[in-house]
Amino acid sequence: MERGLVDGQRRLEQVTETDAPAFEAIVAAYEAPIARYLYGMVGDVELARDLTQETFLSAYRALPSTPITNLAGWLYRIATNHALSHFRRKRLFGWVSLSRLLAGGYDPSVDGHSEWVVTSSAVEEALQQLDPKDRACLLLRAAGFSSQEIAEQLGCSPGAARTRLSRAREAFRRAYHQGDPDEEAEG
Amino acid sequence: MECRDVRPRLPALIDGHLPAPEAAAVQAHLAACPACQRLERQYRQDLYDLARYLRTAPWRPIEQRPWAAPRPARGFWGAVAVGGHRLAAGAALVALLALVTAAALALRGMATTPGAGPTPTAESGVVATSASPVVSGATSPEPPLLGPPRASQLMDDLARAGLAFAIDRTEPVGSQTVTVRRLAADRFTTYLEYSATAGDLNTGHVMLIDDRGQELRPTIWWSEPASAGSGIPAAASVTWVEFPGLDPDVRGVTVRFSPPQGDPVEVRVQVDLAPLRALPAPWHVRAATTVNGVKAELLTITRGMVVSAIDWRAVPVDPKAVIPMDGGGSLDEHVLIEANGERLPILRHTRIGEDDWYVRVWVYQLPKTGQLHLRLDRVAVSGLSGGYTTVRGPWEFTLDLADPGAQGPATPPPSPQPAGTPVPTPAPSPTPSAPAVSLPADLYFVGKPPNGVLALWRQPADGSAPRLVVQGKADLDAFWPVPDTNQIAVRFADNPAVWLATADGALLEPATMPDGQPVAEYVASPDGARIAYVSLDRRSLWVSNADGSNLALVHQVRIPEAQTIHQVSWAPRGYTLRYEVAQFAAGSRAVVAVVGGPDQTVDPVTRELARDALAYAWSPGGTELAYSTYSGIYRVRIADGVETAITPPALRDGTQRALVNLHWLRDGRIAVVAHQDGTVYSPADLWLMNSDGSDAWRAVRDLGPVEALRWAPTGDGFVLTTVGGQGLTWYASIHAEPVPLAEDVTLGDFSRLAWAGG
Known part of the structure; x- marks a missing residue:
């Protein structure tokens, strides 16, 4: 085998090695925020956990060889990619709103999914009406990222991110306040 | 400003994106308008509620923590x-x-x-050479320079081309005094030269910021002690740092030093990179030659002002003909590049991709004319035995550097011709010339006309320009060709109901069930004899004969408040359906339903698959279904539900991959696209295997981040799209060169493809 190739392969293997305690500290700090963000994206606790798992596995593999200046932004970018990739593969299943579930008397524990906790059904109901990228944009903004960072995470220009963010905020507002007496009057 | 002007600007105002004059005008209006004040409060409250939601949403801890494995030698x-x-x-x-x-x-x-400070170690990718100056460090896994010339000489060369810019400014940086000497730019690389009074300043503390705010970080650097007579104190060192290339339109660059202690120091330099704009576009050579079962392909030559890049790769095309050999020596010993009879210095090589013999060779001073001769004496290929296999060549290429394809400034792709926007209206194609290609059938795909929403296009089989078939006011959401008719069922994002259109673009009527009810999916069987319908509320699946007779319920969801039906597909033969039942907070499961023949009374038999799947493929006879997950590939016998894992050993290495675009070929083999990780954004290879998973091999490497891939009905070739890519790529076979089609059409997210007539 050629020496150059062996050296190159060895280097690639080496950069995939990371220090366990240091990386576990990253996971400990970011696991819950990333999982909650992904739950907001996909509306499924189990799926969000799988995507969180994928996110940290990807980060673990990439960390030593990737230029990073914004660790949080980088992790959310990986998470966003995994969520959007999920939607690409699954072709965007529609959601069923939690409020409708509850109104219909649906008991998730009967079907073996008792872990899920309903905290903000109105928020979720509004989120699910957004395009996945708009949803990501809005959740990233709510998580505290700037439009510049959102642009980096979505792989678009800052201008495009600002446009998308405005559109997402308007779509969310309309959905979230649907049924408000004032909103009805507003038309 | 009126309310109608103010309201669209409120989100931007709250996010601080409005220019000051506009913001002032909006604020003035807000002060006097209670209705807009209420809207503004809503926007602010929404963000607050979303932030609270993100703090309280349910979550479950992950289970796998491979980083908890024993600590590696180098951490x-x-x-x-x-x-x-x-x-x-x-x-x-x-x-x-x-x-x-x-x-x-x-x-x-x-x-x-x-x-x-940086410590040269074997792990850092540092290779010291006998020539001075000594390589001090590298921040990239790429091999460093393999030979002269060095950075100083490169910068001198670029100065002669008008691409080096003197700075000569001395500043205190932390505990040192740094003199920033000059900046130079080539197509791929930007070079910075500076001296420091006490050893080299760690390049982790240096970055460039262009006038658009783009930050560039070091890739490789060298240092050497200052030489006598250089005007630099003897204790100082000179450092050259390589950064990625600058955009030719950049006019100003800020060099920022951020010492561990003390404030950052910035030095600005004005640049004029106009000479870079005159460089020719990359020359896609695509020459190939096969020796000893291995095909070497010369892909692209991209000329820089001083340093040019030559991309090539080697792939096994006939594993039985490959004769492995023992090998030794580094790449540069086995690559010869000559121009007009003189050997060109190879600066370094970069392997592209993680497991492929796909190489970029950086050469110095590539002439503009004359003969280029490239010889690969031996190459190493992967995928034959799990590791690399060295194969003896030689593979040789001789090119005329004056080839028109290599010359002339880079030109933008032809501007798409504006499409007519009447809804729906067929429009002329934006592609002016037809590629020489013959597809097995016409191909439908979803793409975006200039300034338009996603629409349905048809790529003719003769390779001529694609035609816009139907466009709505909103993005096209889904489509289903109706076999043996001139019709296609379409659904747009602003309407959950399906419509029927003709292939020439006329919208006909809503697609309905025989009783007139609108539907969310309308899927005809391959022989056109039966139609499957998903009700508009997605709670039930129905099937009837094409004439509307024998309407029968196939599936009614068990929990109507929580479950919905999606993605119906027919087996290629017989009358078996596959669809998915999604349940809120519980994912989705595929269900298979046998629904009888065209003249039989429908008596559905349904069977639920064991796992949530990423992709499905029917066997050619429709009696089995293969499906893939992150961890493997399985096949299920429809008649009795017996399931078999067929994941080939090469894909069972513990890596979680997106295994997608599964296809069961007519010859019985199974094809699958394997991404390098769990997303479709990573590079992907195409694998072929027997239907029991045996004899799996990587048939086509590095297809890019494949999004959709459809095999031709004949099984000979396939067409694909990539995430974020333009147009389509056609492979007439796994050995064929890729042919771009519909290059001017932007595909948008979630691209879809379907062959006309099946």
Whole structure:
């Protein structure tokens, strides 16, 4: 085998090695925020956990060889990619709103999914009406990222991110306040 | 400003994106308009509620923690000590750890490491050469320079081309005094030269920022002691740092030094990179030659002002003909590049992709005319035996450098011709010339006309320009060709109901069930004899004969408040359906339903698959269904539900991959696209295997981040799209050169493809 190739392969293997305690500290700090963000994206606790798992596995593999200046932004970018990739593969299943579930008397524990906790059904109901990228944009903004960072995470220009963010905020507002007496009057 | 002007600007106002004059006008209006004030409060409240939601949403901890495995010999912090960008990662982590109480011990243990200077080690990718100056460090896994010339000479060369810019400014940086001497730019690389009074300043503390705010970080650097007569104090060193290339339109660059202690120091330099704009576009050579079962392809030559890139790769095309050999020596010993009879210095090579013999060779001073001769004496290919196999050549290419394809300035792709926007209206294609290609059938795909929403296009089989078939007011959401008719069922994003259109673009009527009810999916069987319908509320699936007779219920969801039906597909033969039942908070499951023949009374038999799947493929006879997950590939016998795992050993290495675009070929083999990780954004290879998973091999490498891939009905070739890519790519076979089609059409997200007539 050629020496150059062996050296190159060895280097690639080496950069995939990371220090366990240091990386576990990253996971400990970011696991819950990333999982909650992904739950907001996909509306499924189990799926969000799988995507969180994928996110940290990807980060673990990439960390030593990737230029990073914004660790949080980088992790959310990986998470966003995994969520959007999920939607690409699954072709965007529609959601069923939690409020409708509850109104219909649906008991998730009967079907073996008792872990899920309903905290903000109105928020979720509004989120699910957004395009996945708009949803990501809005959740990233709510998580505290700037439009510049959102642009980096979505792989678009800052201008495009600002446009998308405005559109997402308007779509969310309309959905979230649907049924408000004032909103009805507003038309 | 009126309310109608103010309201669209409110989100931007709240996010601080409005220019000051506009913001002032909006604020003035707000002060006097209670209705707009209410809207503004809503926007602010929404963000507050979303932030609270993100703090309280349910979550479950992950289960796999492979990083808890035994500590490797060279750890993360070792990488931090070596490379500049790793240092940046380390700094971010240090900041993070400061917030994580549990990591306090780790923080103490690492406190001194990030500040350490670069230490040449075997792991850092450093190869010292006998020529001076000595290579001091590299921040990239790429091999460093393999031979002269060095950075100083490169900068001199670029100065003669008008692409080096003197700075000569001395500043105190932390405890040192730094003289920033000059900046130079080539197509791929930007070079910075500076001296420092006490050893080299760690390049983790240096970055460039162009006038658009783009930050460039070091990739490779060298240092050497200052030479006598250079005007630099003897104790000082000179450092050359390589950064990625600058955009030719950049006019100003800021050099920023951020010492471990003290304030950052910035030095600005004006640049004029106009000569870079005159460089020719990349020359896609695509020459190939096969020796000993291995095909070597010369892909692209991209000319720089001083340093040019030659891309090539080698792939096994006939595994039985490959004769492995024992080999030794580095790449540069086995690659010869000559121009007009003289050997060109190879600066370095870069392997592209993680497991492929796909190489970019950087050469110095590629002539503009004459003969280029490239010889590969031996290559190493992967995928034959799990590792690399060295194969003897030689593979040789001789090119005329004056080839028109290599010359002339880079020109933008032809501007798409504006499409007519009447809804729906067929429009002329934006592609002016037809590629020489013959597809097995016409191909439908979803793409975006200029300034338009996603619409349905038809790529003719003769390779001529694609035609816009139907366009709505909103994005096209889904489509289903109706076999043996001139019709296609379409659904747009602003309407959950399906419509029927003709292939020439006329919308006909709503697609309905025989009783007139609108539907969310309308899927005809391959022989056109039966139609499957998903009700508009997605709670039931129905099937009837094409004439509307024998309407029968196939599936009614068990929990109507929580479950919905999606993605119906027919088996290629017989009358078997596959669809998915999605349940809120519980994912989705595929169900298979046998629904009888065209003249039979429908008596559905349904069977649920064991796992949530990423992709499905029917067997050619329709009696089995293969499906893929992150961890494997399975096949299920429809008649009795017996399931068999057929994941080939090569894809069972523990890596979680997106295994997608599954297809069961007519000859019985199964094809699958394997991404390098769990997303479709990573590069992908096409694998072929027998239907029991045996004899799996990587048939086509590095297809890019494949999004959709459809095999031709004949099974000979396939067409694909990539994430974020333009147009389509056609492979007439796994050995054929890729042919771009519909290059001017933007596909948008979630691209879809379907062959006309099946």
